[in-house]
Amino acid sequence: xxxxxxPIRKINTLFSKKELKPSELYSQIFDNAANxxxxxxxxxxxxxxxxxxxxxxxxxxxxxxxxxxxxxxxPIAIKDNINIKGYKTTxxxxxxxxxxxxxxxxxxxxxxxxxxLFTGKTNLDEFAMGSxxxxxxxxxxxxxxxxxxxxxxxxxxxxxxxGARSSIAALGSDTGGSIRQPASFCGLVGxxxxxxxxxxxxxxxxxxxxxxxxxxTKTVDDSRIIFSAISGDDPRDAxxxxxxxxxxxxxxxxKIGVIKELMEDGISDEAKNEVNKVTEILKSNGYEVKExxxxxxxxxxxxxxxxxxxxxxxxxxxxDGVRYGLRVDGNTxxxxxxxxxxxxxxxxxxxxxxxGTYALSAGYYDEYYGKALQARKEMIDEFTKAFDEVDYxxxxxxxTQAFKAGEKTSNPLEMxxxxxxxxxxxxxxxxxxxxxxxxxxxxxxxxxxxxxxxxSDHSLLNFSEIIEKEIQFNxxxxxxx
Amino acid sequence: MSLQPxxxxxxxIELNTNTKMFCRCGVVDTEDPNVSLCPTCLGLxxxxxxxxxxxxxxxxxxxxxxxxxxxxxxxxxxxxxxxxDLPKNYQIxxxxxxxxxxxxxxxxxEESTDNIQIERVHMEEDTGKSTHSGSGRIESATSTAxxxxxxxxxxxxxxxKPVITSSKQAVAYIEELRQLAxxxxxxxxxxxxxxxxxxxxxSVAPEGSSELGTKVEIKNMNSLRSLxxxxxxxxxxxxxxxxxxxxxxxETRHWDENKELTSTMRSKEGSADYRYxxxxxLPNMYLSEDFINQVKSTMPQLPKKQxxxxxxxxxxxxxxxxxxxxxxxxxxLYFKVHKQTKDSEASFNWITGELQGQMRKxxxxxxPDWFSYEYLSEIIELIKNxxxxxxxxxxxxxxxxxxxxxxxxxxxxxxxxxxxxxDKISEMIVQILxxxxxxxxxxxxxxxxxxxxxxGLVMKQSNGSVNxxxxxxxxxxxxxx
Ligand SMILES: [Zn+2]
Numbered sequence: 001x002x003x004x005x006x007p008i009r010k011i012n013t014l015f016s017k018k019e020l021k022p023s024e025l026y027s028q029i030f031d032n033a034a035n036x037x038x039x040x041x042x043x044x045x046x047x048x049x050x051x052x053x054x055x056x057x058x059x060x061x062x063x064x065x066x067x068x069x070x071x072x073x074x075p076i077a078i079k080d081n082i083n084i085k086g087y088k089t090t091x092x093x094x095x096x097x098x099x100x101x102x103x104x105x106x107x108x109x110x111x112x113x114x115x116x117l118f119t120g121k122t123n124l125d126e127f128a129m130g131s132x133x134x135x136x137x138x139x140x141x142x143x144x145x146x147x148x149x150x151x152x153x154x155x156x157x158x159x160x161x162x163g164a165r166s167s168i169a170a171l172g173s174d175t176g177g178s179i180r181q182p183a184s185f186c187g188l189v190g191x192x193x194x195x196x197x198x199x200x201x202x203x204x205x206x207x208x209x210x211x212x213x214x215x216x217t218k219t220v221d222d223s224r225i226i227f228s229a230i231s232g233d234d235p236r237d238a239x240x241x242x243x244x245x246x247x248x249x250x251x252x253x254x255k256i257g258v259i260k261e262l263m264e265d266g267i268s269d270e271a272k273n274e275v276n277k278v279t280e281i282l283k284s285n286g287y288e289v290k291e292x293x294x295x296x297x298x299x300x301x302x303x304x305x306x307x308x309x310x311x312x313x314x315x316x317x318x319x320d321g322v323r324y325g326l327r328v329d330g331n332t333x334x335x336x337x338x339x340x341x342x343x344x345x346x347x348x349x350x351x352x353x354x355x356g357t358y359a360l361s362a363g364y365y366d367e368y369y370g371k372a373l374q375a376r377k378e379m380i381d382e383f384t385k386a387f388d389e390v391d392y393x394x395x396x397x398x399x400t401q402a403f404k405a406g407e408k409t410s411n412p413l414e415m416x417x418x419x420x421x422x423x424x425x426x427x428x429x430x431x432x433x434x435x436x437x438x439x440x441x442x443x444x445x446x447x448x449x450x451x452x453x454x455x456s457d458h459s460l461l462n463f464s465e466i467i468e469k470e471i472q473f474n475x476x477x478x479x480x481x
Numbered sequence: 482m483s484l485q486p487x488x489x490x491x492x493x494i495e496l497n498t499n500t501k502m503f504c505r506c507g508v509v510d511t512e513d514p515n516v517s518l519c520p521t522c523l524g525l526x527x528x529x530x531x532x533x534x535x536x537x538x539x540x541x542x543x544x545x546x547x548x549x550x551x552x553x554x555x556x557x558x559x560x561x562x563x564x565x566d567l568p569k570n571y572q573i574x575x576x577x578x579x580x581x582x583x584x585x586x587x588x589x590x591e592e593s594t595d596n597i598q599i600e601r602v603h604m605e606e607d608t609g610k611s612t613h614s615g616s617g618r619i620e621s622a623t624s625t626a627x628x629x630x631x632x633x634x635x636x637x638x639x640x641x642k643p644v645i646t647s648s649k650q651a652v653a654y655i656e657e658l659r660q661l662a663x664x665x666x667x668x669x670x671x672x673x674x675x676x677x678x679x680x681x682x683x684s685v686a687p688e689g690s691s692e693l694g695t696k697v698e699i700k701n702m703n704s705l706r707s708l709x710x711x712x713x714x715x716x717x718x719x720x721x722x723x724x725x726x727x728x729x730x731x732e733t734r735h736w737d738e739n740k741e742l743t744s745t746m747r748s749k750e751g752s753a754d755y756r757y758x759x760x761x762x763l764p765n766m767y768l769s770e771d772f773i774n775q776v777k778s779t780m781p782q783l784p785k786k787q788x789x790x791x792x793x794x795x796x797x798x799x800x801x802x803x804x805x806x807x808x809x810x811x812x813x814l815y816f817k818v819h820k821q822t823k824d825s826e827a828s829f830n831w832i833t834g835e836l837q838g839q840m841r842k843x844x845x846x847x848x849p850d851w852f853s854y855e856y857l858s859e860i861i862e863l864i865k866n867x868x869x870x871x872x873x874x875x876x877x878x879x880x881x882x883x884x885x886x887x888x889x890x891x892x893x894x895x896x897x898x899x900x901x902x903x904d905k906i907s908e909m910i911v912q913i914l915x916x917x918x919x920x921x922x923x924x925x926x927x928x929x930x931x932x933x934x935x936x937g938l939v940m941k942q943s944n945g946s947v948n949x950x951x952x953x954x955x956x957x958x959x960x961x962x
Contacts, residue, residue, distance in 0.1 A: 102525070
């Protein structure tokens with residue numbers, strides 16, 4: 001039995017029955033990481049020493065029957081834009097290559113309370129800006145299914161880590177698809193919760209109104225367990241909300257909509273086929289499935305690439321060499337700040353800062369940022385209308401399967417298009433999940449995305465679990481365990 | 482051509498909350514740098530702002546007390562500019578939806594009042610403090626030391642409409658605003674500590690002209706003296722420029738306290754585009770009816786109303802204004818003494834003149850416990866009934882500030898009661914006239930001044946217990962006889 005392939009609930013049962021020790025699981029996980037790291041580069045840091053000690057503590061809790069949490073002793077990888085006290089948090093940027101966080105993010109505090117083990121920090125596109133994990137100042141991450149291909153991004157390190165079984169699950173962050181797209185490319189479940197249900201305190205911001213932390217896991221239930229552990233209103237995050245879940249049907253009375261605009265040109269046949277496969281199964285199980293049009297989705301990328309860069313241009317202004325991180329000297333304070341930013345940020349980050357600065361500039365605000373805000377409101381309205389008709393919206397997660405490393409690096413616009421299907425959920429603040437459903441001709445996984453109304457996360461997970469059971473994906477990349 | 486100056490003033494008031502605006506760090510008053518810091522007010526990556534409710538109450542109170550319309554759905558904006566002591570390189574402020582709009586404040590100059598129109602009242606956070614070495618300016622400093630204790634301290638900014646026409650009005654406006662903030666208990670109001678800092682926008686235009694002249698901003702003054710002199714200097718400079726046909730440049734100038742002149746800081750061409758946009762970390766701020774009513778219920782008596790009450794007691798507006806800008810205990814002392822004596826003039830003079838003067842001279846900060854307001858009433862009554870002289874009254878007051886005694890006891894002990902028995906005084910006078918025949922002769926030949934000499938002898942012989950007026954009257958009568 002490959003213990004690293006088991007779902008969390010099953011592992012916990014084995015721990016409780018004393019058929020498996022947390023330290024044994026951790027040792028296997030660490031071996032997997034050691035085995036795959038050179039080929040995949042999923043992690044920027046691996047925490048070994050302290051974890052051996054922590055795993056032993058977990059052992060004794062299960063020995064004495066005092067372990068209370070489902071996550072006790074479960075090794076989880078953390079995207080390196082989430083602060084863990086006393087560890088480096090680099091955002092895969094030269095700017096923060098030597099930055100050690102003096103505090104824990106709220107999600108980390110919660111996971112520590114759940115006695116989770118942190119396997120290490122995972123690679124990402126610099127400051128979470130990208131869709132391939134190629135924009136990392138510390139080198140790219142590769143797809144565990146085929147190392148010629150990208151794992152997706154920006155949470156590509158987290159997805160590759162879970163894919164190669166170097167961790168049982170991982171935390172990612174999702175601003176325009178950064179959890180769901182790599183989950184789809186790596187054959188995993190990726191869940192972006194309703195905006196505000198998981199505290200952003202301690203997540204290094206890319207675009208504050210869009211960022212949301214969520215899990216990348218092998219199963220829907222694993223995502224559910226982690227979501228339950230990390231969600232909740234946080235007095236340190238003014239945008240966090242009380243997680244008052246609304247119940248919507250997940251059984252056969254649930255109504256399903258297929259988003260028309262995400263089944264048209266620009267979407268590969270393979271991706272469409274996965275959606276059709278799922279809807280056929282649902283129909284045969286008695287679900288009502290219909291086509292739903294959300295015309296404004298056509299504008300999603302345009303809206304996103306005004307709002308996200310605008311917010312990021314201010315969020316990343318604090319990296320100036322004055323108080324922490326990289327400092328490149330200059331003759332005056334201003335020259336020092338300029339030199340630091342010129343050297344510390346990578347190309348894509350600079351591109352987005354410039355884009356955002358321009359969009360907010362006097363004389364352009366109304367034309368660009370102001371219009372984007374207006375369109376975002378309209379998008380929220382169109383989704384609200386759609387959810388008057390159906391309970392769940394289905395679409396591909398990504399327009400295509402994973403692409404080859406280097407294939408899109410010279411064409412940012414093409415790269416941006418790979419987030420076409422995922423961006424709307426961020427703009428509208430909705431919960432959205434990618435579920436692995438199939439394997440393409442090139443033996444790469446592909447997923448399907450399901451969205452539902454705000455604060456129906458648990459219903460969405462329940463419904464996704466039904467799809468998961470019907471599809472029986474059950475595949476994993478070979479050669480890493 | 483006669484030129485008319487127009488002035489608008491922006492004032493920053495530092496609130497007296499226990500904690501900072503967006504974090505829980507204490508607001509400290511210390512020279513030790515960087516002792517009250519946390520990830521949020523230091524702008525560490527991933528830290529988030531959470532508004533301070535007390536600060537919102539304070540600004541709402543100020544807005545209500547100046548008759549502003551309250552913006553029910555307010556918003557925080559990011560004001561973007563780079564400066565080493567601004568940790569995030571943006572300041573959280575308010576832009577188009579400030580807490581208060583369109584208010585007014587009554588000011589007093591001598592015996593008349595004016596209403597100063599207020600454009601807006603908004604909330605923002607303070608920056609840290611920079612100390613530039615080698616030069617006072619960042620552009621040429623060899624090094625800059627930073628203290629972030631002040632970073633994130635709540636500030637209220639109050640902006641007047643361009644309605645002020647003289648430095649006198651400007652000073653009266655700041656005095657009134659300061660007193661209002663103190664009475665509302667929202668700020669310590671200490672100018673020497675920089676609790677109030679002001680910028681003045683000044684322009685001159687031909688009298689009767691409907692258009693304002695080119696405005697020049699003088700930044701960052703914190704004393705009334707600077708404000709008055711800087712405005713006078715700038716009006717003179719601009720008037721001369723217009724008369725000489727020299728163009729006035731729209732710019733920001735700095736008031737040099739030592740040289741007593743203003744000099745260019747930056748011109749409009751180099752001025753920043755702050756790229757304001759709504760802060761995505763802070764949800765809209767809804768000020769509910771209940772909240773506003775609750776804040777209203779804490780409103781103390783305002784200075785304007787206080788002045789009205791004081792004028793009703795018989796004081797002039799100028800006197801009422803002086804009292805309304807005095808410490809609370811002085812105001813209440815006045816009302817108590819006035820209630821007993823019904824003499825507004827004497828009550829005002831004794832309290833604001835002799836009592837405060839003696840306390841200042843002897844470095845007494847508060848009245849001794851034994852000192853009852855009734856003592857002042859007694860002293861005023863004793864003078865009025867000619868029981869003691871004004872000089873004796875001063876002696877008595879001084880004694881009462883140092884010993885637990887009553888005015889009557891002191892007068893008794895020191896033998897300060899005036900002799901009002903004419904027979905006894907006449908006896909004494911006859912004796913003195915006999916002993917000073919030569920003086921009497923000289924008085925008879927017209928040397929009137931010498932009467933004073935004789936009065937002095939009477940006072941001396943009676944140990945000051947004779948009413949000098951009465952002594953003089955009797956002396957003259959006897960000499961004539
Ligand atoms: Zn703080």
